[in-house]
Amino acid sequence: MPAPARCPDGRSDVTQPHATDPHVLLSSAACVFFDFDGPVCRLFAGHPAAGVAQRLAVRLEALGRDPAPVAVSVRDADPLGVLLAVRKHYPQDRALMAVLEEQLTEEEVVAAGSATPTPGAAALVRALAAAGTRLAVTTNNSPAAVASYLARDGLGPCFDGHIHGRGPDPALLKPDPDCLHRALESTGVAAADALMIGDSAADRLAAGKAGVPFLGYAENAEKYGRLRDAGAEVSVSTLEGLVRAA
Template identity: 50%
Template sequence: MTSETKRTGTDDELDGLRHLIEGARVVLWDFDGPVCRLFAGHSAERVANGLTSWLESRGLHGLLTETERESPDPHVVLRAVDRRHPGGDLAAELEERLTREELRAAASAMPTPYADPLIRTWTAVGSRPAVTTDHSPRAVREYLASRGLGACFAPHIYGRTQELDRLKPDPDCVNRALDALGAAPETSLMIGDAPSDLAAARAAGVPFLGYARNERKDELLRNAGATAVVHSLGTVLRLVRAGVGPEPSAR
């Protein structure tokens, strides 16, 4: 048994993983985490601080709570502004600023180990992939093109829109993908690395596979109720290469 298999869990958990893969005619990928580390070379905390500083430069220091101002997650800042000014120009401008930072980050993003060959292999054997993310679809397309993965997904990239209240855990991006692909939730699979991904998948009725690159991520996912979690996509890649996947008649 390899170290990756050990970290995946018991034999029962591996059987559960096989069952998830066998039923997955459509695979919905969260972007930042399962596909790449978007902010590996362009700090998310620096981006969040930049958004906060921009708000303060406009005399809006009091718009955020202290916790929101100190958050290293730029989406926390964006959500907070949209809650207080829903659908307004301020939130729209902040979202555009975040998109520009994500585009910059895409140029130095770090591929998640095994993600590229898994996407290509799973697609080659008949699965239909899509991206379902809270990040800008423009940044997703830039990254996928840089890795030669654009053709695997095109045109199925469902990211952040101007409806910022529809970010995960709302299942909006998941439902948009299912509708566009004509896919049944029960024959799909979502791969995500955060409790909000799990919540969105559950709300859409889609089975979920957690990806946890470290023990902290694993604990967060399992505490949220995830029952299938892998620490390496290499485990999934070996199963797909071994022929675990949708029945030929379903492709």
């Protein structure tokens, strides 16, 4: 059996001695759910998230709303955080949310054109699809951006339309398990027979709520720590070593 990959700080990427080997975890899954921004690509590599968040704040102010509630998200270069903050402070204003969500979707589609592939992701996706493993994307990003990127890199057929992304209500973003529930329904796979690959605490928590086993992708020690603190028992620092287990 291939040895597990190492974490960025040099430790085994299996966080507990009794945890399942990541290669076995992957090879036993009937369906694999990929988070998008991180495990598949770096969405904002060429279209920075900082500018996206700032433009959302400018739009908010142009619509006559106080941008102060989104200041922290703008500072943190977090476009999704802007949406969540707006929903929190203007919970009844669905028209406002629709305008900002549409703008974020447009920004993400632009970003998809210059997104950089995560090393090993395309090879892993193709290997899993070739082996007959069903695939889905479960993401807080817009389905349009995901579809655009997958088409750009020729990965669309591997997912067979199973793209489950952000809807109109930010309350259903991960860590809410909504997108995972939709993926389970569309693929017809039982939660215990699926596997989610994600790189954030929100991914881990959503998978746990949905009853889906989880494999963390931690490209650096900081992400590894966040995943561990969220309860991830198995994480890898690269996807390239998983291809042979597909």
